[in-house]
Amino acid sequence: MYVSVSQKNYLNVLSYNTEILYLCRFIHPQMQNYELLALQNQQRxxxxxxxxxxxxxxENHGCRANVIGSLAMKLLVKHLDIDIHVYSSGITEESSFAIIADLAKNQHIKEIRCINGLHTDEHCIAWHAIYEDAKGDKWQLDMIHIESGTQYDGFFELMAQRINARLTEKQRQTILRLKFETPDDEEIHGVEYYQAVIEDGVATLDELRNWVATHRTTGGIYWMPD
Structure with missing residues (x-):
């Protein structure tokens, strides 16, 4: 049984995060910049x-939808992106495009891109939309529409659950700090932070760069702790 942020508990999560952000601002003025930025952007x-x-x-289009990735693990810091995995049966290009056409009607959706992986072992269509918020900041919405019951159904939800179960507070702080310290133009995958810190005790940005240089693979990154 995996835990994910789905619609049924979403409003409770939002209310909880709002209260935490308020308390942190006024009760813990010593909070590090990266901690406050993480809380602010997660709330946003x-x-x-x-x-x-x-x-x-x-869900109104017959799908099961879960928030995954850094937001689900409370590890989102600087990058304004939201990862959602969506599942349904009998996905076709026509059916998935029809759903996204409805989303495109929202005036704050500025761009939508598609990668069709239905004929790969991922059995999905990846949708990448750009949403512009009230401040004019652009958020990337990565919505992966996956055929129910295939290889990656629930995989990343389970990854988030296992990482959260293994993660100590010290490791969480290290990951948040490393994400904050990483230059915006340097690409390090989220799971690389998690594996390097949790499994190999990486603690500095230089150590992380060396770790990535020796561990990065050319394929997908599917590590999760036991």
Whole structure:
């Protein structure tokens, strides 16, 4: 049984994050910049989902939708992106495009790109949409529409659950700090931070760069802790 942020508990998560952010601002003025930035951007990400009613949007089209990735693990820091995996049966290009056509009607959706992987072992269509919020900041919505019951159904939800179960508070702080310290034009995958810190004790940006140089593979990155 994996745990994910789905519509049924989403409003509770949003309310909880709002209260935590308020308390941190006024009760813990010593909080590090990266911690406060992470909390602020995680709160903003939840507000984007709420304004779009994104989980309900997919569910109303007969899909099961879960928030995954850094937001689900409370490890989102600087990058304004939201990862959602969506599942349904009998996906076709026509059916998935029809759903996204409805999303495109929202005036705050500025761009949508598609990668068709239905004929690969991933059995999915990847949708990447750009949402512009009230501040003019652009959020990337990575919505992966996956055929139910195939290889990656629930995989990344399980990854998030296992990482959260293994992660100590010290490791969480290290990951947040490393993400904050990484230059915006340097690409390090989220799972590389997690594996390097949790499995190999990486603690500095130089150590992380060396770790990535020796561990990065050319294929997908599917590590999760036991």
């Amino acid at each position: 990400a939840h507000e984007v989902i709420k304004r779009l009613d994104l989980l309900t949007f997919w």
